[in-house]
Amino acid sequence: MSKVSEAEVRAEVREWLAANWDPDTSLVEWRGKLADSGWGMPQWPKEWYGRGLPHALARAVEEEFANVGAVGAAKSGVRLLAAATLLEHGSDLQKKKLLRRILTGEDTWCQFFSEPGSGSDLAGATTRADLKGDFWIVNGQKVWTTSAHHADHGLLLARTDWDAPKHEGLSYFVIDVKQPGVDVQPLKQMNGHASFNQVFFTDAKVPQENLVGHVGEGWKVAMTTLAHERRGADGLSSPSGRGSRVGRIYAEERAELEIANQPYTWYPQRAGRVDLIIERAQETGANKDPNARQEIARLMILAKSAEWTARRARAAQQQGRPQGPEGSLGKLAASHVARACSRVHTLITGAEAMLTGKGSARDGIIAEILVSVPAVSIAGGTDEIQRNIIAERVLGLPKEPRFDTGPFRNVRKN
């Protein structure tokens, strides 16, 4: 990679945008240009739709895009996890066939990892893929699949060897979601939303060329996907221009994001909405109750401390210092904050906390907080798993004895 300065990169991208950016072009056409020029994903390798720039310079490119209100490559949902996984483990054929359509937004992706029988223990997957002729035949069930109902491709973790130990009998595939053997059903949650799906595979077909990495290396490949998932911020994608920008491309982008963000409208409530606590206390008069004041202060101290801990982790990273324990605690801290919020919102809201819907406190937002918070300590790794990880990796405590070694066939399952 040749060394280029930030000023050079900025000048180059500015010139390119001046020559090419047109808000009245179609979204797909514009993103095709981004993919072919490498400006959509400048941190990707040159041979695969990128420019091989370091992340710091890629951020500068992003700023230049923002300055002129130019729309970026498609980034919502699982697609970037798919791209990152393919870039690291995919064959050239897979990259050629799939990466460009990820960036243009033509293809939507989903992730088939969790199963009813394997949640925290992801490697215990029992969805099977058996090689018959030129195809892998898939049977089983996946769950907690966001956007499966409009996805084109899925990242599939399936068992291909039942005699190998648990982690060594898995393989990783790209599966075509829109085929007869794949049945997608919405999964309704306790808060009434259906942000996820359960997906049933009955003799679904995967061509051999869609195996990612080697047979039996599925766990390793899945780790790449999960590492990128942890790194990426969860939640809503925001449009490149303000809502008011005029041009065909902005309208198309807004429509795209509306679909992509639809499953996540309740996510802010899931995190507890600490931002509402003090104004709610003032509007309900709970700020005059000494007990409520104590509870509010407790919560705000927790929330502020958690926020500052995240800032400390980022600052250490920016200074190139080795990551301290503060970097591994964010998820567990967020869980505590969310639960504390739920408690204090109830305290502040009083009897009205028994109501839900538009007629209830804050047009139902408070009720949605109370019934959404339980997800935080489960989704993306339960608090208990987080504590195991922190205890073993940060504090260096010994692992528990295992009962899932030897041939997976003999391991106890649900």
Add this chain to the structure above:
Amino acid sequence: MSTTHETKLEPARRIRFALTDEQEQFRSAVRRFLDDKSPTTEVRRLMATAEGYDPEVWRQLSSDLALPGIHIPEQYGGAGFGMVELGIVMEEFGRALLCAPYFSTAVLGACAILNAGTDAQKASLLPALASGARLATLAVTELNGDWDPGRIELVATPDADGYRLNGTKSYVVDGNLADLLVVAARVPGTVGREGLGLFTLGADAGGIERQPLQSMDPTRKLARIDFRGAHADLLGNLESGPAPLVRTLDQAAIALANEMVGGAQALLDSAVAYAKLRVQFGREIGSFQAIKHKLADMLLEVELAKSAAYYAAQSAAVDDPEWPAHACLAKAAASETYLHTAAECIQIHGGIGFTWDNDTHLWFKRAKSSEVFLGQPSYHRELLMQRWGV
């Protein structure tokens, strides 16, 4: 939290979330000194003495490391650093549980003089504190144990050449040891926040009777002081009202919060080490999730409290308008964390954790005295709400 509320609470952008390389080096130097000078055998030896500190170690930390004046401006004989460096010293002292009159002299005494004194008073009083030659303390609470300055009753009556103090102060840190006393008092006929001022007098002045209290935390000595017409000088002026005292208490809260997170970290380290060592049911107890999860929660709590303590120190150092609120926040957070970590550390040690020979109780008792000193967590939570205008 991206809210209008946050904007209201965090106007300053200059607050740093990481120490500079120089500050890290300073921390290492302090830690090396303490590793050498304050092993728990020394803590145990000194806590059993009446004075509670080793004058030779005090001389070394003063002359070699210039710690008592770390935050005192150079013009008054100090090193000219600020609250962040003071926080680093306190955190390391808390970790090592150093027995020394540092909190009393450098934090309570010196900050009070810095906040209230005239230039001449600072020039006359601070150099001896910065050099470690003289020990000082601040007397605020009285027999009622109240930290609210409005509840001060001790009276300072003006006379020909100063003031005469009458009343009793209690829970005075190192009150039996200090050469210089800074006393919060009110002029006759005033109540609440009116008529408050800070007064100084040498401990050898007439009309003072000092009585050591039997403190549960033997590493931090407390005293009761009776004033019967003792002659004192007004520090600064009466027009400033309670502001210099309040500022001093807030700075002390931040310093103490940093000391507390240092202690909490020492307890966590001790609990983790023991969980890796102790075998029951044929395995290290640290391999049981019941213990693992407890330790992971302790780590989370300690890191959160550190964030609060560090932020408050940075906030005060840049004189962020919100820093007094951050002081309350840090004091409440660190108090609860320190005590909880101490209790859990005993729990993880099991029976041996409850013995005198095990060191955990030394930190437990410091956690308890620090939880109460300057006001309990509930007091600081209420103050936080008031300062945020809730």
